[in-house]
Amino acid sequence: MLLPEGLTSSFKNRGLDQRARMEYHHVSAKNGVADENQNAEKLSHIEKAYTTILSELGEDVKREGLLRTPLRAAKAMQFLTKGYKETIQDILNDAIFDENHEEMVIVKDIDLFSLCEHHLVPFFGKAHIAYLPNKKVVGLSKLARIVEIYSRRLQVQERLTKQIASAIAEALEPAGVAVVIEAVHMCMVMRGVQKMNASTVTSVMLGSFNDNAETRKEFLALTMQK
Amino acid sequence: MDHSKQTQYSQNEKKDAGASSSVLNGHFDGMAKRPAGGTGRAATAAAAQPPGAESSSHRPAASVMESWREERTRSVEDNEMSLPSLAAAYTTILRGLGEDPQRQGLLKTPWRAATAMQFFTKGYQEKIIDVLNDAIFDEDHDEMVIVKDIDMFSMCEHHLVPIFGRNYHRSYLFWCLETACFMFVRLSTVQERLTKQIAVAITEALQPTGVGVVIEATHMCMVMRGVQKMNSKTVTSTMLGVFREDPKTRDEFLTLIRS
Numbered sequence: 001m002l003l004p005e006g007l008t009s010s011f012k013n014r015g016l017d018q019r020a021r022m023e024y025h026h027v028s029a030k031n032g033v034a035d036e037n038q039n040a041e042k043l044s045h046i047e048k049a050y051t052t053i054l055s056e057l058g059e060d061v062k063r064e065g066l067l068r069t070p071l072r073a074a075k076a077m078q079f080l081t082k083g084y085k086e087t088i089q090d091i092l093n094d095a096i097f098d099e100n101h102e103e104m105v106i107v108k109d110i111d112l113f114s115l116c117e118h119h120l121v122p123f124f125g126k127a128h129i130a131y132l133p134n135k136k137v138v139g140l141s142k143l144a145r146i147v148e149i150y151s152r153r154l155q156v157q158e159r160l161t162k163q164i165a166s167a168i169a170e171a172l173e174p175a176g177v178a179v180v181i182e183a184v185h186m187c188m189v190m191r192g193v194q195k196m197n198a199s200t201v202t203s204v205m206l207g208s209f210n211d212n213a214e215t216r217k218e219f220l221a222l223t224m225q226k
Numbered sequence: 227m228d229h230s231k232q233t234q235y236s237q238n239e240k241k242d243a244g245a246s247s248s249v250l251n252g253h254f255d256g257m258a259k260r261p262a263g264g265t266g267r268a269a270t271a272a273a274a275q276p277p278g279a280e281s282s283s284h285r286p287a288a289s290v291m292e293s294w295r296e297e298r299t300r301s302v303e304d305n306e307m308s309l310p311s312l313a314a315a316y317t318t319i320l321r322g323l324g325e326d327p328q329r330q331g332l333l334k335t336p337w338r339a340a341t342a343m344q345f346f347t348k349g350y351q352e353k354i355i356d357v358l359n360d361a362i363f364d365e366d367h368d369e370m371v372i373v374k375d376i377d378m379f380s381m382c383e384h385h386l387v388p389i390f391g392r393n394y395h396r397s398y399l400f401w402c403l404e405t406a407c408f409m410f411v412r413l414s415t416v417q418e419r420l421t422k423q424i425a426v427a428i429t430e431a432l433q434p435t436g437v438g439v440v441i442e443a444t445h446m447c448m449v450m451r452g453v454q455k456m457n458s459k460t461v462t463s464t465m466l467g468v469f470r471e472d473p474k475t476r477d478e479f480l481t482l483i484r485s
Binding site for chain 2: 042043052069072077085113122154186190191
């Protein structure tokens with residue numbers, strides 16, 4: 001994957017390495033147009049797995065409340081990982097416009113829900129995205145859709161942030177991209193250390209946001225105000 | 227089956243015409259109303275299914291009482307033995323979703339997810355008796371006791387997705403521990419039933435003049451999928467004894483928990 005020239009150095013500096021790029025492409029290319037039959041078969045495998053899980057946990061899978069739970073849980077899981085089947089090209093192609101605008105564009109407080117890939121337990125929070133257009137702007141809701149595509153997968157918050165940033169960088173070739181995600185991880189709240197109020201903040205700064213401290217400060221001031 | 231709901235707590239006060247629901251030694255007479263999502267059988271979800279459970283749908287009071295004396299459906303040894311098949315099930319799920327279970331981030335995920343799930347449902351391993359027995363004291367106190375803002379986490383039994391929220395409960399006459407609600411919340415459950423189970427357990431353990439339990443929770447199955455309403459909350463309540471009969475007492479409770 002070739003990155004736009006202006007961004008190459010900051011990509012390297014911020015450690016957007018080969019692996020992250022491969023993962024970004026690898027997964028989105030994995031599932032093309034899914035075959036109907038394949039889908040149904042996979043659904044039934046997942047359903048059987050959930051039935052096993054319920055009975056191993058000591059529940060009675062025949063009781064009324066649980067009768068269709070394996071199917072519902074399987075469908076819910078498929079919904080929560082539907083990002084694997086979606087690609088950036090599908091949603092962005094039509095919504096990039098030529099505009100003579102070079103000031104910061106911020107979309108903040110984008111609600112985000114994802115699944116922790118280590119425990120298969122949700123984490124959720126908000127994403128704040130900013131970019132400095134270089135003659136090309138994107139429809140604003142597309143930024144939120146990019147967040148959706150990558151968050152509806154089994155994720156690690158760090159990788160999620162990076163994937164969102166690199167997708168925007170690739171599609172728009174802007175002068176800079178910044179992504180901040182602030183999320184609460186149920187795997188820390190509901191189990192393990194059980195800290196109710198802890199949240200995790202990750203950020204990726206590319207281009208001018210990385211090189212120019214003032215730009216970065218402006219972004220942070222505008223998004224992190226409560 | 228769809229969860230409702232923005233159940234207003236007053237709706238739980240169904241008009242049992244003339245039913246007296248005074249609590250006598252833990253026996254309920256007027257407990258004919260059932261939560262929308264549960265049946266008589268469901269009330270023993272926390273218990274091993276005794277053979278008589280099938281017929282208990284007509285006798286909700288009896289089956290609800292049994293939860294106090296239930297057997298554990300699971301032990302620590304069971305947990306260890308079922309771990310491999312749980313992990314295998316999770317591996318199947320990962321594959322079915324199109325992921326590669328061999329990649330580094332997912333390598334031990336089936337085991338982690340299985341242990342996490344066992345933790346989320348560890349209420350199956352616990353009994354009320356164990357949790358409460360040593361901590362009931364005689365005290366000459368007959369004013370309201372409220373324990374509020376108890377964080378609780380549970381799993382929705384329809385989608386196996388977390389529910390979390392706050393719990394307020396109280397009783398008359400004796401000091402009660404909030405560990406009771408920690409046990410019940412670990413079960414995969416329906417919120418209506420959960421509220422009732424907590425109230426019933428406290429009643430049976432302490433025989434107070436009344437118990438009120440209110441749960442306000444966010445259902446991730448509604449927030450993360452389905453209707454995807456971010457800010458909706460579900461409120462359910464159970465009022466037993468004097469809380470049900472005396473509106474003033476109920477009002478006091480509800481005002482105090484809202485403040």
